[in-house]
Amino acid sequence: GDSVTQMEGPVTLSEEAFLxxxxxxxxxxxxxxxxxxxxxxxxxQLLLKATKADDKxxxxxxxxxxxxxxxxxxxxxxxxxxxxxxxxxxxxxxxxIQGAQKLVFGQGTRLTINP
Amino acid sequence: EAGVAxxxxxxxxxxxxxxxxxxxxxSGHATLYWYQQILGQGPKLLIQFQNxxxxxxxxxxxxxxxxxxxxxxxxxxxxxxxxxEDSAVYLCASGGSTSGTTYGxxxxxxxxxxxxx
Numbered sequence: 001g002d003s004v005t006q007m008e009g010p011v012t013l014s015e016e017a018f019l020x021x022x023x024x025x026x027x028x029x030x031x032x033x034x035x036x037x038x039x040x041x042x043x044x045q046l047l048l049k050a051t052k053a054d055d056k057x058x059x060x061x062x063x064x065x066x067x068x069x070x071x072x073x074x075x076x077x078x079x080x081x082x083x084x085x086x087x088x089x090x091x092x093x094x095x096x097i098q099g100a101q102k103l104v105f106g107q108g109t110r111l112t113i114n115p
Numbered sequence: 116e117a118g119v120a121x122x123x124x125x126x127x128x129x130x131x132x133x134x135x136x137x138x139x140x141x142s143g144h145a146t147l148y149w150y151q152q153i154l155g156q157g158p159k160l161l162i163q164f165q166n167x168x169x170x171x172x173x174x175x176x177x178x179x180x181x182x183x184x185x186x187x188x189x190x191x192x193x194x195x196x197x198x199x200e201d202s203a204v205y206l207c208a209s210g211g212s213t214s215g216t217t218y219g220x221x222x223x224x225x226x227x228x229x230x231x232x
Binding site (some may be wrong): 002004032034036042044045046049089091093101102103104105106107108 | 117119146148150155156157158159160171175206208211220221223224226230
């Protein structure tokens with residue numbers, strides 16, 4: 001079945017460091033890909049998305065490019081801030097699976113940014 | 116616009132007791148989802164409604180979990196009887212017909228944290 005595999009955490013970086021969180025997927029069809037973020041004490045929020053190969057999603061300085069050839073959607077940010085500390089989830093939605101539009105999530109990566 | 120509302124935010128019960136969670140989705144969203152998020156894991160879909168019909172409940176433990184969405188708006192998720200392994204955050208999300216949403220894009224409520232002792 002469809003699945004998402006994320007880089008294991010936790011990840012700890014210093015402020016202004018470069019961030020990469022790896023995400024790869026397995027899907028039956030041609031999925032849409034998402035990154036969701038969960039800040040401490042808050043609900044899941046959509047961070048960015050991409051719906052087709054080579055699309056680049058971006059938001060709040062974060063970027064991820066849909067790579068069909070490597071089935072990847074890695075999250076990157078050039079200079080992280082303390083406020084980026086959160087848990088990040090990679091997810092896919094596959095139109096060919098039962099219950100189209102449901103999200104299949106990775107296990108999450110906890111990111112901590114130290115000042 | 117108002118987001119997805121859930122209540123209660125926290126609940127502590129003993130095993131074998133029953134519990135119910137409520138969700139009010141974003142107005143106009145046809146699709147409603149319930150996810151279970153166990154500590155340290157990503158959310159896992161329990162049930163998906165399209166309007167008031169069930170689209171996917173393949174991962175819902177039907178011997179103890181039930182859900183309904185009356186009139187295609189609010190939804191309740193019930194657990195009876197609860198087990199220790201049901202301790203988790205229960206997330207409600209909605210999506211679908213609002214213009215401009217991407218296929219699969221969902222909006223999540225704050226969740227209900229359930230502790231079963």
